[in-house]
Amino acid sequence: MGALDPWAVAAAAAVVWLLAVGYRLVWRWRLRSIPLVRPMPFFLGHLRVFRRLPLYRAYEEWMHRYGGIFLCFMGKNPVVVLSDPDLIRQVAVKQFAKFHDRPSIIAMPTGRRQSRDKRLTAIRSGLLVARGGYWGSLRAAMAPLFHSTALQSYSSVMNRCVGRFLQRLQEMSALAANGCSGPAEAAALAESTEQPAAAEGDGKGGGGASQQQPQQAMEAAANSSAAVPAELDIHALLGRFTLEVVGQSAFGVEFITEGDEQDLKEGKPNLVAAVKAIFSAGNFTPSNGAGVLFRLVPNWMEPLFFVLFLRLFGAMARKLEYARSTLMCTADLLMQAAKKQALARGEKVHMVETDWRWWSQAWADQNPYKGVTPAPNSVLDMLMRATNKETGRGLTDVQIAAQSNTLIAAGYETTANALSFAIYCLATHPEAEARLLAEVDAFGADKEPTLDDAPRFPYVEAVMHEALRLYPPAHTTNRECTAPGGATLVGGDGTQYHIPQGVWVHFNIWGLHHSEAHWKEPHAFRPERFLDEEEVAGRHPNAFIPFGLGPRNCIGYKFALQEMLISLVRIYQRWTFQLAPRQARPLPLRMGITLAPKDGLWVTAHPRSANSMTAAA
Numbered sequence: 348m349g350a351l352d353p354w355a356v357a358a359a360a361a362v363v364w365l366l367a368v369g370y371r372l373v374w375r376w377r378l379r380s381i382p383l384v385r386p387m388p389f390f391l392g393h394l395r396v397f398r399r400l401p402l403y404r405a406y407e408e409w410m411h412r413y414g415g416i417f418l419c420f421m422g423k424n425p426v427v428v429l430s431d432p433d434l435i436r437q438v439a440v441k442q443f444a445k446f447h448d449r450p451s452i453i454a455m456p457t458g459r460r461q462s463r464d465k466r467l468t469a470i471r472s473g474l475l476v477a478r479g480g481y482w483g484s485l486r487a488a489m490a491p492l493f494h495s496t497a498l499q500s501y502s503s504v505m506n507r508c509v510g511r512f513l514q515r516l517q518e519m520s521a522l523a524a525n526g527c528s529g530p531a532e533a534a535a536l537a538e539s540t541e542q543p544a545a546a547e548g549d550g551k552g553g554g555g556a557s558q559q560q561p562q563q564a565m566e567a568a569a570n571s572s573a574a575v576p577a578e579l580d581i582h583a584l585l586g587r588f589t590l591e592v593v594g595q596s597a598f599g600v601e602f603i604t605e606g607d608e609q610d611l612k613e614g615k616p617n618l619v620a621a622v623k624a625i626f627s628a629g630n631f632t633p634s635n636g637a638g639v640l641f642r643l644v645p646n647w648m649e650p651l652f653f654v655l656f657l658r659l660f661g662a663m664a665r666k667l668e669y670a671r672s673t674l675m676c677t678a679d680l681l682m683q684a685a686k687k688q689a690l691a692r693g694e695k696v697h698m699v700e701t702d703w704r705w706w707s708q709a710w711a712d713q714n715p716y717k718g719v720t721p722a723p724n725s726v727l728d729m730l731m732r733a734t735n736k737e738t739g740r741g742l743t744d745v746q747i748a749a750q751s752n753t754l755i756a757a758g759y760e761t762t763a764n765a766l767s768f769a770i771y772c773l774a775t776h777p778e779a780e781a782r783l784l785a786e787v788d789a790f791g792a793d794k795e796p797t798l799d800d801a802p803r804f805p806y807v808e809a810v811m812h813e814a815l816r817l818y819p820p821a822h823t824t825n826r827e828c829t830a831p832g833g834a835t836l837v838g839g840d841g842t843q844y845h846i847p848q849g850v851w852v853h854f855n856i857w858g859l860h861h862s863e864a865h866w867k868e869p870h871a872f873r874p875e876r877f878l879d880e881e882e883v884a885g886r887h888p889n890a891f892i893p894f895g896l897g898p899r900n901c902i903g904y905k906f907a908l909q910e911m912l913i914s915l916v917r918i919y920q921r922w923t924f925q926l927a928p929r930q931a932r933p934l935p936l937r938m939g940i941t942l943a944p945k946d947g948l949w950v951t952a953h954p955r956s957a958n959s960m961t962a963a964a
């Protein structure tokens with residue numbers, strides 16, 4: 348090969364540079380009515396800012412500087428960021444038909460260029476990123492899972508799971524009191540007292556807490572007044588609880604929730620490790636290099652880039668691959684078992700067998716859910732009966748499995764984070780904790796709350812809302828303008844903002860929740876702000892949107908609130924928490940797809956009384 352002509356290289360670079368500048372200028376001109384946060388040259392967007400600040404903090408800073416609407420760039424993609432609740436309402440509710448979809452995690456070219464990558468097909472099939480009529484079919488099919496009658500029935504599941512959580516807490520405290528050298532050892536010992544899942548085809552995966560030791564453990568914890576309080580990562584414990592709740596409510600299966608990092612290292616399928624990997628990787632958000640690289644290439648190259656990324660970015664790619672395979676393989680095994688069961692009941696089931704699985708049979712064979720059968724009428728049965736409005740046919744296997752995957756991931760991490768934030772706020776605000784304890788005690792130390800009891804807990808609800816306001820686990824959500832002619836938003840002063848087709852819109856939930864325009868002392872933890880009628884009436888009705896807004900809001904929000912209420916009441920009937928010495932303050936946050944406590948939430952747990960301890964049995 349001859350040497351490259353330096354002039355030709357310089358000319359090619361100049362052409363690329365001119366194209367990039369031209370492309371950016373066209374977008375800037377088309378969105379000229381919107382204040383611009385000046386990006387770096389050559390599609391680098393705001394890389395410099397995002398290296399310094401996580402996305403939600405950058406948006407908060409820009410909100411202060413540019414107001415309720417501004418334009419920024421993620422690589423080549425223009426993003427209109429809204430922090431004004433009226434503008435958010437126009438997009439999420441009033442003009443929903445024009446902002447029906449979310450932007451794809453990876454661009455979705457159509458026609459001949461459509462990617463056949465199996466992993467991409469799976470990613471695109473989930474409700475969170477589904478588009479058009481397909482999204483509508485899925486949302487309708489899954490809605491019964493969250494209807495009020497279904498929610499009523501989940502109270503007992505939630506109470507059962509929180510009972511198990513309390514048992515673990517007692518065991519860990521007792522082990523620490525009995526001379527365990529440290530929190531890690533206490534955690535390991537507590538875990539070792541539990542049975543591994545007995546994945547027999549009995550409708551239950553097993554994995555429950557051991558019945559052998561808790562009584563002694565509880566007694567030891569209750570009797571040892573001189574006990575050293577155990578330091579424990581309550582965020583991790585809460586994660587086990589929320590995963591169990593999703594497993595039992597949606598699938599009627601007891602998910603195994605112990606182990607994680609080690610299983611990931613050894614490549615053994617483990618749901619906790621898989622979900623953690625997905626959420627911490629941040630999946631191509633601009634907070635990591637992969638996210639920025641993705642936004643630099645033209646849309647049609649993104650799927651190719653994705654496949655290349657899997658080959659090139661060793662550790663992170665392997666982690667994501669492990670996570671995706673674990674979640675989808677588990678969902679697939681449960682779906683196949685549900686189909687078999689439906690056939691045995693004599694129901695008509697469409698058996699769509701497309702070649703969509705990318706993992707090996709050996710990998711599926713070592714999955715602990717092989718042989719586990721979901722409960723009849725689980726979400727899988729609902730999905731098997733659904734029709735895809737776009738094709739007029741039933742959902743395909745990959746589409747059904749992708750919804751299980753979405754529910755497990757969305758239902759586990761967000762709620763565990765929200766509960767951890769509430770416990771952090773209470774541990775740092777003793778006066779709020781005292782008021783909450785008074786309300787809980789008035790209800791009764793041994794009673795299990797149900798959905799009907801919710802009106803008896805106005806202060807607990809106010810604490811939940813205030814924690815969700817201060818620390819919204821979903822710090823940002825998004826839409827894409829899909830209307831061919833674009834859409835026009837109108838500001839409070841009558842200014843018109845035209846949003847062309849294809850532009851992404853982000854709702855700055857964190858910024859809105861911390862805006863002085865809508866909240867007095869926005870950075871203070873003050874649950875009373877949700878109880879003071881005058882303050883509530885004076886506030887914009889959409890200033891508080893931890894679950895998003897409009898027809899595409901969080902499908903599980905009532906479920907999440909119910910789970911939070913029941914667990915907080917049950918936990919504070921028996922325990923209070925102080926921050927452990929090792930826990931940094933103010934609480935460090937980690938931004939992945941969601942906002943989570945960085946490195947967990949380390950607390951010491953304090954039994955409220957010996958009586959209440961034994962009553963927990």
Ligand code: HEM
Nearest residue numbers: 475757758761762765821824894895896899900901903907
């Ligand atoms: C405290 C807990 C939770 C928070 C803060 C939360 C927050 C959110 C937010 C902000 C959205 C985007 C809404 C929008 O764009 O307008 C969302 C979507 C979603 N959430 Fe949640 N969520 C939580 C719990 C749950 C639970 C328990 C489930 C299921 C069991 C769930 C399932 C989903 C699904 C499937 C979507 C996508 C809906 C769609 O696109 O149609 N979430 N969530």
